[in-house]
């Protein structure tokens with residue numbers, strides 16, 4: 001389903017309506033009852049009621065479903081949208097194959113995670129997927145969202161979107177998936193996060209002004225106006241509150257005005273009040289014609305009442321599916337009455353949870369869960385007809401294929417992104433540059449580190465170059481400077497690259513941009529910082545030590561050190577691209593740099609390396625850097641056995657040749673890093 005321009009006109013109309021609504025609310029506020037001592041009455045039931053959410057009318061299809069279910073119809077006003085999504089699923093099953101024994105050599109065991117899960121949800125409705133921890137809520141949500149990791153799981157069952165088999169390309173345009181974890185850049189403001197998402201995800205044809213209006217609307221809808229220019233923050237950088245953070249996470253997905261919103265534990269980590277505010281926002285969005293599905297752990301009773309439908313899971317089995325308000329009577333009819341004044345959600349979770357505290361409790365609760373699963377299975381038989389009717393047309397559920405695999409990959413790839421490749425590159429570069437500029441710790445730390453190192457090394461080897469004759473010392477100094485800069489450049493990359501991995505994986509899963517513009521932007525936006533640091537370091541050390549006094553030689557020295565340090569960064573990228581944690585990257589990067597150092601040409605001359613290992617020096621970036629700086633320093637020394645170039649077996653490639661090899665090596669390393677990054681991205685099973 002494509003996003004039509006009509007949608008956005010609807011939005012603008014609703015912004016106006018929201019403004020009018022605000023004015024009306026302000027009028028009511030002035031009529032608030034306040035006692036002489038400042039006492040303001042509080043009604044816990046009415047505190048969150050919203051006039052927009054009144055109860056009227058019902059459609060015939062839902063009525064027939066309720067009838068088949070033997071349940072009472074619930075109703076409310078739903079604003080129609082030009083693009084709406086209904087989801088139906090029948091007998092969804094998911095299993096994972098686990099390799100048994102030591103090192104996976106034992107027999108493979110199949111673990112069933114979801115068994116025959118059926119249900120449906122319509123535009124204007126809010127469905128809760130509830131169950132205790134490990135019941136399979138997130139797994140079911142992933143299945144509904146088309147985000148089951150490829151290759152790991154076996155799936156079966158039928159899922160239809162608006163009565164038709166899901167087309168993953170169009171589905172992802174109309175659906176938003178909000179992860180449980182709030183993965184965002186701490187250094188960007190709320191507005192920047194939302195604008196970035198809007199500019200990359202809204203259609204290319206939409207004017208920038210309209211995209212900004214859309215961001216403003218999301219800010220209003222989610223109640224983020226007061227923190228819109230505050231950095232999101234994290235444990236170190238002070239930022240927005242937990243509830244605001246959660247809403248920003250939701251807002252990032254809402255900017256596309258999705259018709260289907262899937263949320264994984266949207267209230268986790270929030271206090272009861274914030275949780276209620278977030279869910280009320282979701283309810284409003286649902287009543288505006290969207291379809292909302294949320295997994296939820298332990299909703300307070302007021303949140304539970306907001307849901308139209310409930311799908312209750314236990315141990316991957318369906319315990320109940322139907323109107324949320326019919327759940328208590330359903331279980332009461334099975335002789336499980338909910339105690340008076342008890343939160344129905346707590347009651348349901350307690351009823352279907354497996355209690356493992358003792359063997360007998362486990363046996364008892366397991367038997368109860370099986371009883372409930374069997375009863376629901378029987379009930380499902382009577383519902384099946386209504387469910388099948390609601391599945392829509394007779395089109396087979398097999399995914400449609402378009403041409404051969406390559407054509408599908410190629411056209412699908414381009415069709416999936418709202419923004420063009422150059423637009424992605426510009427926006428990603430802008431973000432990476434902004435982030436690099438705001439990383440005060442890395443920026444100030446880098447300058448301080450280079451001033452301290454530059455001065456220290458300059459003082460240790462003060463005037464060594466000017467005193468003449470000490471070629472071995474100069475060669476050692478040059479070699480040390482290169483290693484120092486390679487390590488200094490490599491370390492921050494391991495951290496920043498792996499730390500932002502979570503955000504990038506989320507964005508890649510939502511198909512916001514391609515890997516290539518991200519990689520290009522990321523690796524070029526930090527280049528100015530590297531050059532600045534090396535300039536500071538070189539100005540201090542080069543002249544204090546008294547290296548080749550020609551201005552041209554100094555310029556070449558800076559170029560060579562920059563390229564060598566950039567290679568150190570490339571090596572760190574190579575190690576960081578497939579690594580999921582900074583620790584994993586940090587375990588590999590030093591090993592690679594030390595290997596480059598060993599074959600660098602200072603400690604061991606090429607002629608002393610065993611013949612069969614000698615070729616490895618051509619993979620060492622330090623080898624080319626060292627050869628280039630040696631030629632730059634001693635290029636005019638008289639020939640003979642004492643010539644430092646001869647003593648260190650400096651190659652005959654010249655400065656230009658060595659610089660060329662350094663550039664080539666950088667390109668190769670970065671290309672491999674790009675490929676590794678691409679292959680370690682999120683991949684989903686698109687067969688459902």
Ligand SMILES: Nc1ncnc2c1ncn2[C@@H]1O[C@H](COP(=O)(O)OP(=O)(O)OP(=O)(O)O)[C@@H](O)[C@H]1O
Nearest residue numbers: 096113131132133134135136137138139140152297
């Ligand atoms: N790849 C896997 N290998 C083994 N078990 C898995 C795998 N993926 C999921 N599971 C198991 O499937 C069950 C359901 O997981 P899921 O994350 O869907 O539960 P949940 O109801 O969302 O739990 P929570 O509320 O704690 O997040 C869990 O027992 C989990 O351990």
